[in-house]
Amino acid sequence: MSTKYAPAQRVANQKQDVWSIINEAAAASPVQPIVNMGQGFFGYNPPQFILDAAKSALDRVECNQYSPTKGRPRLKKAIADAYTPFFGRKLDPETEVTITTGANEGMLSAFMAFIEPGDEVIIFEPFFDQYISNIEMPGGVIRYVPMHPPADGAERTSSAANWTIDFDELEKAFNDKTKMIVLNSPHNPVGKVLSKEELTRIGELCLKYKVIILSDEVYDRLYYVPFTRMATLSPELAQTTLTVGSAGKNFYATGWRVGYLIGPPNLIKYVAAAHTRICYSSVSPLQEAAAIGFEQADKVGFWNAAVKEMKGKMDRFCQVFDELNIPYSIPEGGYFVLANLSKVKLPDGYDFPDHLKDRPRDFKMAWFIIVELGVAAIPPSEFYTDERAHLAEDWMRFAVCKNDDVLEHAKERLRGLKKYMQS
Known part of the structure; x- marks a missing residue:
């Protein structure tokens, strides 16, 4: 093929992504249908008041046309009002909030x-995983700092707080x-909520080195x-922090792709300018629905109910690990x-596809669980560099x-894991 048709380096020579590997395993599994515990999309609809708002918006002419590039005024105001107490x-809402096409965009x-090339x-x-390509596209260079798993994570269940940051390692990265x-708190995939003390130490380093903080808080209602929100720790940190949020995560509607950033005007205006160049404006009727969601959520007790419901699901599901004596990190x-x-032993000589031979153990385990038990989960080494997988x-x-x-x-x-477990 002519080099004129060669793909850009940013998308060339990539390893097969985890999502296609999981889908391939699901198609190969004799246990059907697969129970999908892998991807983080909701298995149920948003609450009715949100759905009604979306349906109503579709009947309004202005909600089916372009929204202002920085977002619908009603949504910006609803977000500003909802976050003002925090x-x-x-x-x-006009200078400190901008709407984007999902938190990722x-x-x-x-x-x-x-980010300029070399920053x-x-x-x-x-x-x-999306952080990586997003940083590399404008030419950014990534410095990785590990969050260390609990030393006894293979022996006992403990809080996700026990995944720790080595602050000497962190400072060396600056x-x-x-x-x-x-930053990402609450954290995907660990489930850790960065403590006020941890955020304060991170913030001190950022002020010392004059670094912008992008605080990914898309799970901020769960x-x-x-x-603790990084931007609330001090006036100085408020001036250097961009807080990322997600209406899709908040309202069980990940397919809506309505995100937002909150930050000081001197930072937000440039985020909004870049957003304008990337996709101009975000989907109008779902912005309107999200605005109504923020306006009504407290009134109908939605936020408290969401926390109670999700914590109940977490406790319900983790019972199986307690039964099997499989340690896990209790999400915060x-x-x-995780x-x-x-303790689960992969059978000797198990027939894994060739493209998994050089992958870490968790990729093989994910394939094995799908094919043998019909449950899909995600191998977290996908979210590490090869060096620390x-x-x-x-x-x-x-x-x-x-x-x-x-x-x-x-x-x-998953109770079927018992026969593969080492005593």
Whole structure:
């Protein structure tokens, strides 16, 4: 093929992605239908008041046309009003909020707004995989800092708080080229909520090195321990922090692709400018529906109900690991749980496809569980660099944002692990 038709390096020579591997295993499994505990989409609809708002918006002419590029005024105001109590001051919807096409495009807009070729961005491992391509597209260089699993994670269940940051390692990642750091709390896939003390230490480093903070808080309504928002720690940090949110995550509607960023005007205006160049504006009727969602959520008790429901699902699902004596990290937030499957022995000579031969153990385990038990989960080493993939190779990520009958079905199938477990 002519080099003129060659793909750009950013998409060339990539390893087969985890999602296609999981789908391939699902198609090969004799156990059907597969119980999907892998991808983090909800197995149920948004609440009725949100659905009604979306249907109503479709009947309005202006809601079927372009929205202002920075977002519909009603949604920006609803978000500013909803977050003002958390920030402890009145947020200006016109200068401190911008709407994006999902949180992911919002983060891409933030990177495109501030990263020049050669600028460095610090991220923690494990990471949301989209961070990588989003940073590399504008020419950013990534500095990885590991979040260390609990030392006794293979022996006992403990809080996700026990995944720890080595602050000496973190400070060594900063230098004169460091432009941004990406935080994620509540964390996917670990389920850790960064403590106020941890955020304060991170914030001190960011102020010392004059670094922009991109705080990915898309699970900010699902926390089961005290939750601190980076931008609220000090006036100085408020001026250097971009907070990322997701209406799709908040309202069980991941397919709506309505995200938002909150931050100081001198940062937000450039994120909005980049967003304008990337996709101009975001989907109008679902912005209107999300606005109504934020306006009504407190009135109908939705936020408290969402936390209670998700924590109940987490507890219900993790019963199977308690039964099997499989250790796991008890999530502090979000809807993912990491289980340590080091006690599960893969049969000698098991016939794995060739493309898994050089992958870490958790990829083989994910394939094995799908093919033998019919349960899909995600190998978390996908969210590490090759150098540190070994930290995650005994773990497996399960998404619990599913109907209770699906959770029970998954538990029943996972009990089949018992015959493969070492005593």
